[in-house]
Amino acid sequence: MATREGSETAGGKVKKKRVSFKVEWLSQYMNTDEGTLVKLGDIFSFSTETGVVCKTCSDANVKGKFSEGKVWSDWKLDYLKRHVGTKGHLHAVNTVKRRKQGLGIGSLLQESAEERQKRNELSLKKKSDPEQIKILIDDVLLAIKMNASMLAVQQIHDHMAKYVSIPEHWRSKNYSFEFAESIIAVVQNETMCSIRNAPWHTLIIDESTDVTLHKMLVLYFKYREENDVNCKTVFGGIVQLKACTAHDLVKAITDFYSSHELDLQKMVMLTSDSAPSSVCVQE
Numbered sequence: 207m208a209t210r211e212g213s214e215t216a217g218g219k220v221k222k223k224r225v226s227f228k229v230e231w232l233s234q235y236m237n238t239d240e241g242t243l244v245k246l247g248d249i250f251s252f253s254t255e256t257g258v259v260c261k262t263c264s265d266a267n268v269k270g271k272f273s274e275g276k277v278w279s280d281w282k283l284d285y286l287k288r289h290v291g292t293k294g295h296l297h298a299v300n301t302v303k304r305r306k307q308g309l310g311i312g313s314l315l316q317e318s319a320e321e322r323q324k325r326n327e328l329s330l331k332k333k334s335d336p337e338q339i340k341i342l343i344d345d346v347l348l349a350i351k352m353n354a355s356m357l358a359v360q361q362i363h364d365h366m367a368k369y370v371s372i373p374e375h376w377r378s379k380n381y382s383f384e385f386a387e388s389i390i391a392v393v394q395n396e397t398m399c400s401i402r403n404a405p406w407h408t409l410i411i412d413e414s415t416d417v418t419l420h421k422m423l424v425l426y427f428k429y430r431e432e433n434d435v436n437c438k439t440v441f442g443g444i445v446q447l448k449a450c451t452a453h454d455l456v457k458a459i460t461d462f463y464s465s466h467e468l469d470l471q472k473m474v475m476l477t478s479d480s481a482p483s484s485v486c487v488q489e
Contacts (some may be wrong), residue, residue, distance in 0.1 A: 227252055227281040236287050246286055260289060266298035266305075338372055346382050350441045386424075386441065397427075397440050398466045404429040408475040409459070410439070421447045423458060 232247035251259050256275030263273040272289060289295055345362040352358070359382040363372060401407055412424035425442035445458045463470050 226279060227258065228283075231283050231286065234283070236290065238290060244290075249290060250286060258286070260295065260298070262302055263295060263298040266301040268294055268298045268301075270294055338370070341366055341370060341372065343385060346385050349382075350386065386444065394443060394466075397442065398468065400431055401427050401429055401440075401442075402466075402468055403432050404472070405432065406430075406472045406474045408477060409442075409473055411476070411478050421450065423447065423455070425462070 229252060232245075232250060232252065234246050235243050236246060238244055249260060249262055251261055253275075257277035258272065258281070259275050260272040263270060267273070272295075278285075342363065345366060346359055349359040349362060366372060407427050407429035410426040410428060412426060423445040425445060426439055427442045428437060428439040430437045443462070445462050447454055447458055459476075460470065462468075
């Protein structure tokens, strides 16, 4: 049987035995019963003070030496692999998984109404119908094509919900913001190039967004392309804010212009989507 590090000598003094644990073992991989390849260093940690700790068992508060730190003087690699297959460790794995998914009994009893709502929303997302997602995306693209505000997206969602099933919380304009922000990078270079070459433009702030609540600016640009008599309005992007003071708003806009190499001197008006946009009025 393996012994602990310290042992009594004839003189009554404790003589330290050499620790046989090899740190390089933690860089090795093993196959679990589930057929997944796991790095031992993701499961165990080692220090000369506490010995070997199973991080999974420790996180799950499983009683045992591996949870607190197991100290041996005759370690073998097999001991680590054997522990991973024990009932105690497998129970710890399931406990940690349930906790991460928010399914632990303690979590369910203690979760707030907001946490419960988020958990239910996540559950619904996993069961989402691809056709529903397609409709939501089409609604956002339609609003952008019509140069409508993000508030209009929610209205389009509500209208479509009369004919197809769309969960109410999915119609939130917050999801529209996220989707628009994710696709803008694909077309933004071309859009910014057109605005950059235009003789002037108007910057329009989407007023349907509560700046103090969402900490973001949704930007549109109205401009006339070079050598063109027609004006167009395009979605410009979303700017995240750290605060909502006048200084922060001005800095966010100037930083946006600087990062996209837009000329502030060509901006003939800064307005909101509910106010008239005067651009292309005169040569």
